[in-house]
Amino acid sequence: xxxxILLEWKKFKSNTVFRVLAAMYLLLAxxxxxxxxxxxxxxxxxMLTSAEIYEFPKVWxxxxxxxxxxxxxxxxxxxxxxxxxxxxxxxxxxxxxxGMTKKSFFISKLLSILIMxxxxxxxxxxxxxxxxxxxxxxxxxxxxxxxxFAIIKFFLLCLGYMTFALLVxxxxxxxxxxxxxxxxxxxxxxxxxxxxxYYYTHVSRNYWPINSIEDLHPFPLLRLPDFFTDKEWNFSIxxxxxxxxxxSLFYISLFVAISYRSFMKRDI
Amino acid sequence: MAVLSIRGLTKRYGRIVAIDNLNLTIEKGTVYGLLxxxxxxxxxxxxxxxxxxxxxxxxxxWFDGRYGVDHRLKIGAILETPNFYPYMNAxxxxxIIRHIKKDPNKNFDELLSLVNLLDRRxxxxxxxxxxxxxxxxxxxxxxxxxxxxxFDEPTNGLDPQGIAEVRSILKKVxxxxxxxxxxxxxxxxxxxICSHVAIIKNGHLLASGPIGSIINSDITVELAxxxxxxxxxxxxxxxxxxxxxxxxxxxEIGIDESLDHSIINKLAFEQGINLTHIVARKKKLETxxxxxxxxxxx
Numbered sequence: 001x002x003x004x005i006l007l008e009w010k011k012f013k014s015n016t017v018f019r020v021l022a023a024m025y026l027l028l029a030x031x032x033x034x035x036x037x038x039x040x041x042x043x044x045x046x047m048l049t050s051a052e053i054y055e056f057p058k059v060w061x062x063x064x065x066x067x068x069x070x071x072x073x074x075x076x077x078x079x080x081x082x083x084x085x086x087x088x089x090x091x092x093x094x095x096x097x098x099g100m101t102k103k104s105f106f107i108s109k110l111l112s113i114l115i116m117x118x119x120x121x122x123x124x125x126x127x128x129x130x131x132x133x134x135x136x137x138x139x140x141x142x143x144x145x146x147x148x149f150a151i152i153k154f155f156l157l158c159l160g161y162m163t164f165a166l167l168v169x170x171x172x173x174x175x176x177x178x179x180x181x182x183x184x185x186x187x188x189x190x191x192x193x194x195x196x197x198y199y200y201t202h203v204s205r206n207y208w209p210i211n212s213i214e215d216l217h218p219f220p221l222l223r224l225p226d227f228f229t230d231k232e233w234n235f236s237i238x239x240x241x242x243x244x245x246x247x248s249l250f251y252i253s254l255f256v257a258i259s260y261r262s263f264m265k266r267d268i
Numbered sequence: 269m270a271v272l273s274i275r276g277l278t279k280r281y282g283r284i285v286a287i288d289n290l291n292l293t294i295e296k297g298t299v300y301g302l303l304x305x306x307x308x309x310x311x312x313x314x315x316x317x318x319x320x321x322x323x324x325x326x327x328x329x330w331f332d333g334r335y336g337v338d339h340r341l342k343i344g345a346i347l348e349t350p351n352f353y354p355y356m357n358a359x360x361x362x363x364i365i366r367h368i369k370k371d372p373n374k375n376f377d378e379l380l381s382l383v384n385l386l387d388r389r390x391x392x393x394x395x396x397x398x399x400x401x402x403x404x405x406x407x408x409x410x411x412x413x414x415x416x417x418x419f420d421e422p423t424n425g426l427d428p429q430g431i432a433e434v435r436s437i438l439k440k441v442x443x444x445x446x447x448x449x450x451x452x453x454x455x456x457x458x459x460x461i462c463s464h465v466a467i468i469k470n471g472h473l474l475a476s477g478p479i480g481s482i483i484n485s486d487i488t489v490e491l492a493x494x495x496x497x498x499x500x501x502x503x504x505x506x507x508x509x510x511x512x513x514x515x516x517x518x519x520e521i522g523i524d525e526s527l528d529h530s531i532i533n534k535l536a537f538e539q540g541i542n543l544t545h546i547v548a549r550k551k552k553l554e555t556x557x558x559x560x561x562x563x564x565x566x
Contacts, residue, residue, distance in 0.1 A: 097347060267320065
């Protein structure tokens with residue numbers, strides 16, 4: 001396993017796209033939340049305030065919500081890149097010719113995702129704790145660790161977006177097309193949800209794949225009672241945490257299983 | 269001892285049959301040429317035995333199953349084009365190959381020297397000419413002391429100098445006693461490098477065996493004079509002429525490749541025949557195929 005991780009590192013450590021996207025994530029993920037601080041400070045309750053955003057325990061939710069944007073844009077993109085660039089350069093084919101099994105090639109990509117997800121989660125945890133400590137008065141460990149389930153949810157969020165990217169990359173294989181479809185699907189799913197509700201107004205509209213992953217760390221204001229909830233609907237617009245976790249686990253497994261099957265079955 | 273046994277291999281792409289019931293055994297130490305025109309199924313065959321394509325039926329076995337699923341670690345292969353990471357230099361790319369091959373030797377000096385790339389080892393792969401890319405690919409195949417080397421159309425797209433360089437390297441590699449499998453559509457290339465040959469056309473194996481028993485090494489000479497009938501009668505008297513055909517405005521004869529064809533001009537002149545045309549050439553692959561096919565039918 002270590003050998004496969006080391007191989008992936010050797011392959012991409014000098015790659016410009018990898019470096020730029022990783023640097024972008026490293027710079028943006030911890031600090032993007034602080035960028036609009038001046039604007040946020042002028043807002044009144046129940047709108048956003050710095051107290052709402054930067055203090056424990058809510059900072060976990062807001063920083064997590066940032067992940068809903070940054071993870072697909074940086075790490076989802078990167079996941080597609082590290083797979084489709086190997087198809088485009090025919091190095092995937094050469095890796096197999098050289099002696100890798102198809103299974104070990106797939107596992108190497110899966111491990112890359114796992115490492116990136118762990119790294120992103122580490123950044124999330126450290127940056128959130130730092131921002132929270134700086135902005136929270138009367139801090140104690142209990143308050144810091146309140147909502148600590150957020151870290152696990154963030155890890156699942158990373159895995160969710162990246163395993164979806166894995167699926168798209170291994171099934172479409174062509175870089176540009178895969179990246180286009182990956183982001184287009186986000187719009188497509190919103191359309192599907194609209195059609196779903198139009199014909200069948202039921203809580204099941206919340207269980208679509210990307211929606212389930214997104215609801216691990218939704219926009220926190222959506223959690224306010226009845227806020228943004230359509231009055232004609234008798235259900236919440238958000239999945240309960242436990243459902244979001246279970247559905248994400250289900251979709252992550254499904255994405256990995258379909259990717260693996262597709263990769264193993266097709267010619268290279 | 270067989271390093272590769274192929275039994276009843278068939279591959280279809282929809283209604284197109286790329287390989288049809290191919291059977292072939294390659295013995296250790298042979299330099300085996302897979303000869304056939306473009307689209308004959310050579311690359312598909314190599315793709316299947318190297319695990320990147322899946323056959324519809326049939327089976328193959330490497331090294332009598334000695335290395336199990338790790339058999340590719342004992343094979344160095346290039347298929348179609350040299351495939352490397354364009355943003356890496358030669359050393360970094362070879363390091364990837366070494367890592368996969370689990371070879372402890374991290375020194376690539378000797379390999380890069382063999383393929384004349386020592387002075388460009390720190391240049392990015394994307395800056396290489398096609399000839400340099402191909403040479404790097406050959407170096408990569410040698411990492412990890414492979415027992416078998418596979419080259420697919422190794423001189424394709426190269427300029428004459430590149431062809432000469434690659435052929436010279438391949439000859440050196442072949443002379444080391446390793447088993448080499450080389451696909452090519454160039455009869456001349458196979459003849460120069462290989463000890464054995466399998467001829468494939470439209471997915472069918474037409475013939476296989478030692479090169480001398482399969483490919484006729486005769487030279488074809490085209491001759492013409494103002495009196496073709498007189499020339500034909502004269503040529504028929506020459507003992508070294510192996511075959512003779514009148515083709516339109518000239519006569520085509522076959523002679524042994526060791527014979528200097530200018531002797532014909534000299535002998536004809538002594539008989540008062542002035543040749544207006546004399547060209548010696550190797551037989552075209554298609555001609556060779558036709559002959560082999562007709563031999564098989566007999």
